[in-house]
Amino acid sequence: MSTAFVTTRRVEFSDTDAAGIVHFVAFFRMMEQAEHDLLRSVGLSVVMHDLAGTVSWPRVSAKCEFTAAARFEDLLEIEVRIARLGKRSITYAHRFLRDGKELATGEITAVCCRIKDGKPPKSIDIPAAMVKKLKPFVPSH
Amino acid sequence: MSTAFVTTRRVEFSDTDAAGIVHFVAFFRMMEQAEHDLLRSVGLSVVMHDLAGTVSWPRVSAKCEFTAAARFEDLLEIEVRIARLGKRSITYAHRFLRDGKELATGEITAVCCRIKDGKPPKSIDIPAAMVKKLKPFVPSH
Amino acid sequence: MSTAFVTTRRVEFSDTDAAGIVHFVAFFRMMEQAEHDLLRSVGLSVVMHDLAGTVSWPRVSAKCEFTAAARFEDLLEIEVRIARLGKRSITYAHRFLRDGKELATGEITAVCCRIKDGKPPKSIDIPAAMVKKLKPFVPSH
Amino acid sequence: MSTAFVTTRRVEFSDTDAAGIVHFVAFFRMMEQAEHDLLRSVGLSVVMHDLAGTVSWPRVSAKCEFTAAARFEDLLEIEVRIARLGKRSITYAHRFLRDGKELATGEITAVCCRIKDGKPPKSIDIPAAMVKKLKPFVPSH
Numbered sequence: 001m002s003t004a005f006v007t008t009r010r011v012e013f014s015d016t017d018a019a020g021i022v023h024f025v026a027f028f029r030m031m032e033q034a035e036h037d038l039l040r041s042v043g044l045s046v047v048m049h050d051l052a053g054t055v056s057w058p059r060v061s062a063k064c065e066f067t068a069a070a071r072f073e074d075l076l077e078i079e080v081r082i083a084r085l086g087k088r089s090i091t092y093a094h095r096f097l098r099d100g101k102e103l104a105t106g107e108i109t110a111v112c113c114r115i116k117d118g119k120p121p122k123s124i125d126i127p128a129a130m131v132k133k134l135k136p137f138v139p140s141h
Numbered sequence: 142m143s144t145a146f147v148t149t150r151r152v153e154f155s156d157t158d159a160a161g162i163v164h165f166v167a168f169f170r171m172m173e174q175a176e177h178d179l180l181r182s183v184g185l186s187v188v189m190h191d192l193a194g195t196v197s198w199p200r201v202s203a204k205c206e207f208t209a210a211a212r213f214e215d216l217l218e219i220e221v222r223i224a225r226l227g228k229r230s231i232t233y234a235h236r237f238l239r240d241g242k243e244l245a246t247g248e249i250t251a252v253c254c255r256i257k258d259g260k261p262p263k264s265i266d267i268p269a270a271m272v273k274k275l276k277p278f279v280p281s282h
Numbered sequence: 283m284s285t286a287f288v289t290t291r292r293v294e295f296s297d298t299d300a301a302g303i304v305h306f307v308a309f310f311r312m313m314e315q316a317e318h319d320l321l322r323s324v325g326l327s328v329v330m331h332d333l334a335g336t337v338s339w340p341r342v343s344a345k346c347e348f349t350a351a352a353r354f355e356d357l358l359e360i361e362v363r364i365a366r367l368g369k370r371s372i373t374y375a376h377r378f379l380r381d382g383k384e385l386a387t388g389e390i391t392a393v394c395c396r397i398k399d400g401k402p403p404k405s406i407d408i409p410a411a412m413v414k415k416l417k418p419f420v421p422s423h
Numbered sequence: 424m425s426t427a428f429v430t431t432r433r434v435e436f437s438d439t440d441a442a443g444i445v446h447f448v449a450f451f452r453m454m455e456q457a458e459h460d461l462l463r464s465v466g467l468s469v470v471m472h473d474l475a476g477t478v479s480w481p482r483v484s485a486k487c488e489f490t491a492a493a494r495f496e497d498l499l500e501i502e503v504r505i506a507r508l509g510k511r512s513i514t515y516a517h518r519f520l521r522d523g524k525e526l527a528t529g530e531i532t533a534v535c536c537r538i539k540d541g542k543p544p545k546s547i548d549i550p551a552a553m554v555k556k557l558k559p560f561v562p563s564h
Contacts, residue, residue, distance in 0.1 A: 013318060013328060014164055014311050018157035018213050018470065019538060024482040025155060025451045029296050032448070036295060036355075045355060046295060047441065059447040063486030069543065072159050072329060073322070115442060120492065154459060154469060155452050159329065160397060165341040166310045170437050173307070177436060181496070187436060188300065188495060200306040204345030210402065213470060214463070256301060261351065296446055300439035300495050307437060354441050 003139045004079040004095075005038040011074045021069040028062060031094045031106050034078040038092075042133040046110075057110035058121050060089070064106035074098050082137040088112050088123045090134070144280045145220040145236075146179040152215045162210040169203060172235045172247050175219040179233075183274040187251075198251035199262050201230070205247035215239050223278040229253050229264045231275070285421045286361040286377075287320040293356045303351040310344060313376045313388050316360040320374075324415040328392075339392035340403050342371070346388035356380050364419040370394050370405045372416070426562045427502040427518075428461040434497045444492040451485055454517045454529050457501040461515075465556040469533075480533035481544050483512070487529035497521050505560040511535050511546045513557070 015026035036046050047056045070076060077097045084091040089111045096104040112130075113121035156167035177187050188197045211217060217237050224234040230252045237245040253271075254262035297308035318328050329338045352358060358378050365375040371393045378386040394412075395403035438449035459469050470479045493499060499519050506516040512534045519527040535553075536544035 012311070012315050013158055014166060014314065016159035017154055018159070018161045019479050019481070020159045020161075020540070021481075023155055024485055025448050025455070028448045028451055028485075029294070032296065033294050040355070047354060056442055058442070058444075058492065059489055061486070061488045062447055062451075063484070065484045066482055069481065073318075073327060117443070153452070153456050155455065160338050160340070161399070162340075165344055166307050166314070169307045169310055169344075170435070173437065174435050177496075186496060197301050199301070199303075199351065200348055202345065202347045203306055203310075204343065206343045207341055210340065214459075214468060258302070295440055296448060298441035299436055300441070300443045302441045302443075305437055 003137055004081050005034075005041060005137055007034050007037040007078050007080070009033065009076050009078060011070055011072055011076065013072055016072050021071055022074075024064070024066060027064050027066070027096065027104055027106065030076070030078060030096070031062070031064065031092070031108055034080045034094060035092050035108065035110075038080050038137065044130060044133060052114065054115040055124070055127075056113060056115050056121070057090075058113055059108055059110050061109045062106070064094075064104055066104045068101065068103045070096070070098060070103055076103070080137070081139055082134060083107065083139075085126075085131065085134060085138050087125055090126070144278055145222050146175075146182060146278055148175050148178040148219050148221070150174065150217050150219060152211055152213055152217065154213055157213050162212055163215075165205070165207060168205050168207070168237065168245055168247065171217070171219060171237070172203070172205065172233070172249055175221045175235060176233050176249065176251075179221050179278065185271060185274060193255065195256040196265070196268075197254060197256050197262070198231070199254055201250050201252055203247070203249045205235075205245055207245045209242065209244045211237070211239060211244055217244070221278070222280055223275060224248060224280075226272065226275060226279050228266055231267070285419055286363050287316075287323060287419055289316050289319040289360050289362070291315065291358050291360060293352055293354055293358065295354055298354050303353055304356075306346070306348060309346050309348070309378065309386055309388065312358070312360060312378070313344070313346065313374070313390055316362045316376060317374050317390065317392075320362050320419065326412060326415060334396065336397040337406070337409075338395055338397050338403070339372070340395055342391050342393055344388070344390045346376075346386055348386045350383065350385045352378070352380060352385055358385070362419070363421055364416055365389065365421075367408075367413065367416060367420050369407055372408070426560055427504050428457075428464060428560055430457050430460040430501050430503070432456065432499050432501060434493055434495055434499065436495055439495050444494055445497075447487070447489060450487050450489070450519065450527055450529065453499070453501060453519070454485070454487065454515070454531055457503045457517060458515050458531065458533075461503050461560065467553060467556060475537065477538040478547070478550075479536055479538050479544070480513075481536055482531055482533050485529070485531045487517075487527055489527045491524065491526045493519070493521060493526055499526070503560070504562055505557060506530065506562075508554065508557060508561050510548055513549070
């Protein structure tokens, strides 16, 4: 059983830099976009509103290791798994491929928080309904 | 009497693209940054809060004409004038120079709006205190 | 007969700003992406290599008028027409819609240039094979 | 003796997102900008040309841990140290502060490479003249 969510991104010209390849920060943008695609695929969003206000997911860490360059117009396949589904946080693990060859791997950890205007985000337990929808993406599931 | 506000920006590597020059959208980012530098120089901000909530400046139009390319690490001088100080809107005119040579000119028109969560921005008259601080940047002043 | 090329973009979280809506420079990025989608649809690219080197399309002007805000996760439809197919330049006209409602319109003019390392781009006539492929997108065609 | 290079960045509006805070990828952009500021301060650049062509520094890994949010117009202090000065690679360590309070820490590892058009970057030894200029930023120096 495959537990990876798979999405794709075409490298845009604005993702490249004067070295002629994709600028490294574009990979972080695509990692986040892939996470949001995963959430959207099960009816969730990284910003959700309930009666008590807004629930969102500030990032506490992000990393990426690059093994090969990507170029303008490359079609990248991005695999996303949930490496850890914690009580209040999620670690997403990402893998970038082009024609089956791995280009980069990364991880983002985000914390479930209640957001109120002008106040620091406050961590809360991930709502049970959300946990249920995300479990299929946990490899050990 | 000079009515231009002048600020500078160093071209960052992430502003460049695979053609080896500054990507055109970076000029729009710098135009907005220069506008915000101008506002900050007289104690204003593009997002201000009063008792009634938030006042901000959605853009209704933006344009730029490019006459020469900029490159990584170039130090750009950006002149900003207020081409039109309307009742509810401001048109900023920008000029980019490198070593005294003009690279690009642009304009952004922004409308003074009251912002409320989840509702479309609603235009309001520019507060008198703000008009007073901005008049020195109007060339016909 | 429809002469518009139509493509779509999902608004990403990184396209938004602290006003809660899509930042205006994201529209310029999407305008360029839509132009590149159009070129790709007929087997062309904004950066092409021939025996004599590289042919690319520096922008000489870009503008956009904004009539309504776009928000995170909106699915935008982008129409692209070729407003003017000149001897050495192309003016693309863009229209953004969400659920059939127009949000913004823009234009980008790009010049066909031969690019050599360290030299300013030099304008050339648009190759005949390219003109032929682009004519269907000219409304007056 | 302080071995940190210190630079500053003002948070721009385009760095923020719809959660009202600085988007996490902006930290990676600022980490790279701070590295380039360090290089420029000793007469070096991340892209240098010699008789044999171009020498640049593709990134092989990047990471950042976020402990507090930054907001529009915050003035951030960025400390950069060289955590490891290898034979062919450099690991830069970054620390973001606002009013003396730490907001984030990160690391970028870049490899010294000869760049040739259309070929994968090829790692080379860091030139001796460059090593000499960078040693003062190595804490154990």
